[in-house]
Amino acid sequence: MVSGPSDGKKKMPVPIKLLIAGGFGVGKTTMVGAVSEIKPLRTEETLTDRSVGVDDLSGVESKNTTTVAMDFGRISIGDDFVLYLFGTPGQERFWFVWDELARGALGAVVLADTRRLADCFPSVDYFERRGTPFIVAVNCFDDAPRYDLDEVKLALNLGPDIPVLLCDARRRDSGKEVLIALVQHAYGRRPMAKV
Numbered sequence: 001m002v003s004g005p006s007d008g009k010k011k012m013p014v015p016i017k018l019l020i021a022g023g024f025g026v027g028k029t030t031m032v033g034a035v036s037e038i039k040p041l042r043t044e045e046t047l048t049d050r051s052v053g054v055d056d057l058s059g060v061e062s063k064n065t066t067t068v069a070m071d072f073g074r075i076s077i078g079d080d081f082v083l084y085l086f087g088t089p090g091q092e093r094f095w096f097v098w099d100e101l102a103r104g105a106l107g108a109v110v111l112a113d114t115r116r117l118a119d120c121f122p123s124v125d126y127f128e129r130r131g132t133p134f135i136v137a138v139n140c141f142d143d144a145p146r147y148d149l150d151e152v153k154l155a156l157n158l159g160p161d162i163p164v165l166l167c168d169a170r171r172r173d174s175g176k177e178v179l180i181a182l183v184q185h186a187y188g189r190r191p192m193a194k195v
Contacts, residue, residue, distance in 0.1 A: 013082040017104050018182060020071070020087040021127070022111035023119025027139040027169035028087040029071045031111065035175035036073025036085060075179070083179065088123075098126060107133035107186035109178055111169065114144045117155055124156060133186035135163040137178045 020028045033040045071087030086101045102108075110123040120136070127134040138152055147155075149164045158164065163185050168174040 011079070013076065013080055015082055015084060016106050016183070017084045017086065018179060019101060019105050019108035019132075020085060020111065021098075021108050021123040021134075022088075023113065023116060023123070026111040026113045026116075026119065027141075028111055031109075031139075031167075031169035031175045031178075032071040032073040032085050032087040034170055034172050035075060035179065037076060038074050040071055040073040075176075083183075085179075095122070102126075102130060102132060105132060107135070107182050109182050110134050110136045111167075112136055112138045112152065112156070113141060114138060114147055114152070115141065117152070120156070124158070133182075135165070135178070135182050135185050137165055137167040137169075137181075139169045140166055 020031050022028055029040075071085075073085040073087075075083040075085065077083065086105070088098055088101055089095070108123070108127050110120050110127065112120040124134070124136070126132075136152070136156065136158065138147075138149070140146070149166070153162070153164045156164075163181055165178065165181060167178045
C-alpha cells in the first residue's frame with residue numbers, strides 16, 4: 001500500500017492498467033462500457049464492404065462496427081486505486097497496437113465466445129509469450145452453447161493456474177467480478193517482496 005504524503009496534500013490514487021482482449025465481436029467494447037464509471041472512449045468505425053474477405057463475421061453477422069484502436073474506461077476504488085481499462089481491437093489487421101496497449105499492464109482478461117472459441121487463441125498466445133498474467137472469461141451469449149469450465153480450459157490448453165469463469169459482459173456486476181478475479185490472479189503471481 002502506498003502511504004500518503006505527510007504535508008497534508010491528498011495522495012494520488014495508485015493507477016492499475018488492465019486489458020480486455022479477445023476475438024472480434026466477443027464483447028470487449030460492451031464490457032468496458034458496462035463497468036466504466038466514465039463515458040468510455042471508443043474508437044469504433046462502421047464496417048464497410050472493404051472488410052468483405054478480410055473480416056470473418058461468422059457468428060457475428062449482425063455486427064456493423066469494429067474497434068480500430070482501443071476502448072478506454074476507468075473505475076475508481078475509493079481514493080486509493082484507479083483501474084484504467086483498455087479494450088484491444090479483435091481483428092488481426094489491428095493487432096499492431098497491442099504492444100503499446102500492453103505496456104505496463106498488470107494483467108488481461110481474455111473474453112471467449114463458445115460459438116467461436118478458437119478466436120481467443122491469439123490473445124491467449126500473446127499473453128503467454130509476454131508473461132502477462134491473464135484469466136479467461138467466457139461471455140455467455142444467449143444463443144451460445146454452454147460448456148463446463150474445465151472443458152473450456154482443456155479446449156484452450158490452459159495451465160491449471162489460469163482461472164476460467166463465466167460472465168455476461170453486458171452486466172456491470174459480472175464485469176466487476178471478472179476484473180476482481182484478474183487483479184487477484186495477477187497479484188497472486190507476483191514474486192513476494194523480500195523483507
